[in-house]
Amino acid sequence: MEMKRRPILLLLSLTLPLAFNQATDRTHGRSMVIARGGIVSTSQVLASQAGAAILAQGGGAVDAAIAANAVLGVVEPMMCGIGGDLFVMYRDAKTGQITGLNSSGPAPRAMTIEALQAKGLEKMAATGIHSATVPGCVRGWEAMHKKYGKLPWSTLFKTAIHLSADGFPMQEMVGRVWESNLVRKDPEGVRVFYPNGKAPAIGDLYKNPGLARAMRIIADGGADSFYKGEIARAILAKSGQLGGLLSAADLASFEPEWVTPISTTYRGWRVYELPPNGQGLAALSMLNILENFTPAAPFSHAEFHRKIEAMKLAYADLKFVGDTRLVKVPTQGMTSKSYAAQRAKLLNEDKANCAVEAGQPPTSSDTTYFTVVDGEGNIVSWIQSVSGLWASGVAVDGMGFHLHNRGGGFSFDKTRANALAPGKRPFHTIIPAIMEKDDLHIGFGIMSGANQPLAHAQFVSYLADHNMNLQAALEAPRFTKSRPTGCDVIIESRVGLDTLGALSAKGHQITIAQPYTARMGRGNAVMHNAKTKVNTAASDPRADGAAIPQPE
Numbered sequence: 001m002e003m004k005r006r007p008i009l010l011l012l013s014l015t016l017p018l019a020f021n022q023a024t025d026r027t028h029g030r031s032m033v034i035a036r037g038g039i040v041s042t043s044q045v046l047a048s049q050a051g052a053a054i055l056a057q058g059g060g061a062v063d064a065a066i067a068a069n070a071v072l073g074v075v076e077p078m079m080c081g082i083g084g085d086l087f088v089m090y091r092d093a094k095t096g097q098i099t100g101l102n103s104s105g106p107a108p109r110a111m112t113i114e115a116l117q118a119k120g121l122e123k124m125a126a127t128g129i130h131s132a133t134v135p136g137c138v139r140g141w142e143a144m145h146k147k148y149g150k151l152p153w154s155t156l157f158k159t160a161i162h163l164s165a166d167g168f169p170m171q172e173m174v175g176r177v178w179e180s181n182l183v184r185k186d187p188e189g190v191r192v193f194y195p196n197g198k199a200p201a202i203g204d205l206y207k208n209p210g211l212a213r214a215m216r217i218i219a220d221g222g223a224d225s226f227y228k229g230e231i232a233r234a235i236l237a238k239s240g241q242l243g244g245l246l247s248a249a250d251l252a253s254f255e256p257e258w259v260t261p262i263s264t265t266y267r268g269w270r271v272y273e274l275p276p277n278g279q280g281l282a283a284l285s286m287l288n289i290l291e292n293f294t295p296a297a298p299f300s301h302a303e304f305h306r307k308i309e310a311m312k313l314a315y316a317d318l319k320f321v322g323d324t325r326l327v328k329v330p331t332q333g334m335t336s337k338s339y340a341a342q343r344a345k346l347l348n349e350d351k352a353n354c355a356v357e358a359g360q361p362p363t364s365s366d367t368t369y370f371t372v373v374d375g376e377g378n379i380v381s382w383i384q385s386v387s388g389l390w391a392s393g394v395a396v397d398g399m400g401f402h403l404h405n406r407g408g409g410f411s412f413d414k415t416r417a418n419a420l421a422p423g424k425r426p427f428h429t430i431i432p433a434i435m436e437k438d439d440l441h442i443g444f445g446i447m448s449g450a451n452q453p454l455a456h457a458q459f460v461s462y463l464a465d466h467n468m469n470l471q472a473a474l475e476a477p478r479f480t481k482s483r484p485t486g487c488d489v490i491i492e493s494r495v496g497l498d499t500l501g502a503l504s505a506k507g508h509q510i511t512i513a514q515p516y517t518a519r520m521g522r523g524n525a526v527m528h529n530a531k532t533k534v535n536t537a538a539s540d541p542r543a544d545g546a547a548i549p550q551p552e
Contacts (some may be wrong), residue, residue: 028472032536033547039537040064041524041547042370043079043447046168047071048539048548050159051372054151055550061374062090062148063156064383066141070160072368074211076174077193077401079337079447080368082214082226084386084404085133086140087274089261089432090148091441093377093528098434100274102425103140103256104406105133106323109422110245113412116420119243124410124420127393129244131405133426135226135235137384140256142223148378157219163535164212164400167205171544173518175202182393188238189395189402211400227251234396235403242394253341261434264288264335267464272434273456276321276329280431283453285314287460288340289347295465301479301502307461308479308489308508311454312356313343315484319358322417323425329417333361352507354487360501367430367452369445373526373535375550381432381443435460439531441543442470446523446540450482469526471538478520490519516542 033039038061040051051068059067065088073081086103116130125131145153170178179199183189190197192210200206207303225231232251239246261272264284271287273280289310296302302496317334324331333339346353367385384390385404392405409427410420418427429449433456435442442463446455455478462473477494490511491500504510513519522543527536537547 010354022367028165028475029365029541030471030475030539032469032471032538033549034534034536035549036375036376036534037550037552038064039526039535039547039549040068040370040372041526041539042072042547043368043522043524043540043543044067044072044075044171045544045546045548046075046163047370048088048421048546052548052550053159054156055374057151057155059151060148060376061372061378061380062144063151064372065370065380066145067156067159068370068372069141069382069384070215071163072370073401074160074163074208075168076368077170077534078174078177078180079386080384081386082137082218082400083135083391083396085136085406085428085430086384087278087428088140088144088434089272089274089381089443090144091379091434091443093530096115097469098261098272100259100261101140101143101157101256102259102274102277103136103143104277104428105136105254106423106425107133107407107410107420108245108247108250111420112422113225113420115245123412124408124468126408129239129242129392129394132244132246132248132392132394132403133407134246134254135404136256138218138223138226139254143256144146153222154219157215161212161215161219164208164215167207170200170202170204170206171289171481172202173544175200177389180390182390185393186395186503188397189393192395192400200546208400210398214399214401227254231399234399238394238396244298254384262331262335266291268462269435269460270439271460272289273431275324275331277316277323277425278428279321279453280433281321281331281335282314282318283431283433283456284335285340286310286453286457287315288335288337289313289344290461292341292344295461298462298466299499301499301506302349303351304479304491304495304499304503305349305506305508307458309347309353311457311481312353312484313346314441314453316356316358317361318409320361320382320417321427326421326424327417330361332344350506352483352487354507355502356484366403367447367449369432369522370524371443371445372527373443373528373537377441377530377533377535378526379441379443379524379528381434381445383430383432383445383447385430439529440527441530442525442527444525446521446524448519448521451480451521454480455523459523470527470536474523474525474538475516475541480520492517492520518542
């Protein structure tokens with residue numbers, strides 16, 4: 001009798017776990033973070049914790065963002081920090097209004113093409129003191145805090161000061177890129193970032209007392225201490241030592257600009273980006289082109305092919321982008337549906353185009369992204385960068401940070417939209433974004449240079465075309481490409497050999513990347529449901545970060 005029962009018991013033991021496993025199967029690795037209170041999603045856990053703690057103290061989304069950004073400058077200084085620029089989009093939950101801030105600094109007033117040629121440069125320097133423009137970050141923090149902040153300014157820097165002064169354990173992903181020949185060109189960089197002459201190992205305690213000092217100065221003296229006070233004097237001293245062209249007037253006169261976001265619709269969603277001098281309009285253009293096609297299956301060769309080709313068409317038009325204060329950029333024409341329909345006709349469904357050219361739009365007029373939603377549903381979409389990895393390589397003596405190298409993108413060709421001119425803001429790659437549909441409001445961004453617009457468009461498509469949730473859309477396999485010309489493309493291996501083989505047959509020259517590579521950018525996203533008052537967040541497994549809710 002006992003023997004007859006065993007097969008039945010064995011069958012039950014097999015079928016019950018199988019049913020449970022089917023219910024929990026999914027294609028993405030992490031769960032979304034869902035909470036009634038605010039959530040901070042950044043590329044570093046320590047920064048997310050700092051922002052969440054500020055929310056718990058009664059701070060709003062902007063307070064939490066500044067605190068998180070300050071910590072990010074401590075724990076991933078090769079990506080961001082007070083020596084860089086800042087762009088923000090803010091959605092006010094009460095009014096529904098979306099406001100933009102462009103806090104990117106201009107070239108020094110003495111920086112002309114002729115002045116740099118006289119110093120022996122044949123083209124714009126990619127690094128070094130002549131690649132540095134005015135850092136916009138700290139004045140941008142101040143502008144956001146004055147308009148939307150709730151807690152006292154000095155409160156927001158306590159964690160950053162603590163981690164700088166007392167140290168933090170070196171994190172995994174940033175630890176892999178801490179060693180740099182660029183940093184080693186400057187004795188101050190070696191002194192600050194390579195204790196005992198070598199890069200800290202993952203897990204080692206790292207301290208930056210100079211940055212702690214700079215953060216205390218900012219906490220006590222506000223943005224003026226950076227642009228007119230002790231930090232400004234240190235910046236100017238380093239610039240003068242290296243033959244740079246930055247002046248006291250360049251720093252003291254800088255003010256960020258409040259701007260109106262640009263937008264388009266995509267399959268029922270409205271997607272917002274900031275206007276030039278950034279490249280956000282390329283994401284809108286790419287989406288407009290894709291909207292002319294019926295979506296294919298996710299991860300299929302047809303879907304990837306269209307997106308790669310749409311990217312090339314959109315990016316080719318970035319040649320028209322520059323500082324709108326000095327250059328006429330056809331923003332409205334480049335993001336119009338009718339122009340996208342014309343560009344879409346150039347997309348060959350069967351063959352990759354290796355020589356895409358810019359169109360004729362109608363005329364009318366390396367990085368850290370994170371996002372915060374507070375308990376009231378206010379959202380900040382926030383991106384801050386020192387441009388290239390380790391920026392200009394110029395460390396400000398005694399202050400523990402590098403000046404950015406955003407000016408390295410200027411051209412000496414005066415016919416180009418991004419030609420160097422005194423007081424001109426350079427072309428920017430860093431772009432925050434917001435998208436909305438009915439009661440759903442999402443702040444999102446995916447960092448990493450030229451990758452950003454195409455990554456934005458892929459994220460939006462995964463949500464809108466394939467009904468993925470926030471986390472699944474963020475970590476779904478992506479492609480990346482740095483320029484519109486050529487048939488080269490990098491694709492994560494998770495898409496499968498069938499898709500890769502079919503794309504290769506269409507003429508794409510594929511580099512197969514690791515399943516989760518930071519070359520695809522490191523993203524974060526938050527969502528507020530205005531009907532249920534519930535917040536949701538996602539964080540990219542391609543980084544060290546996490547989405548952390550405020551303590552209840």
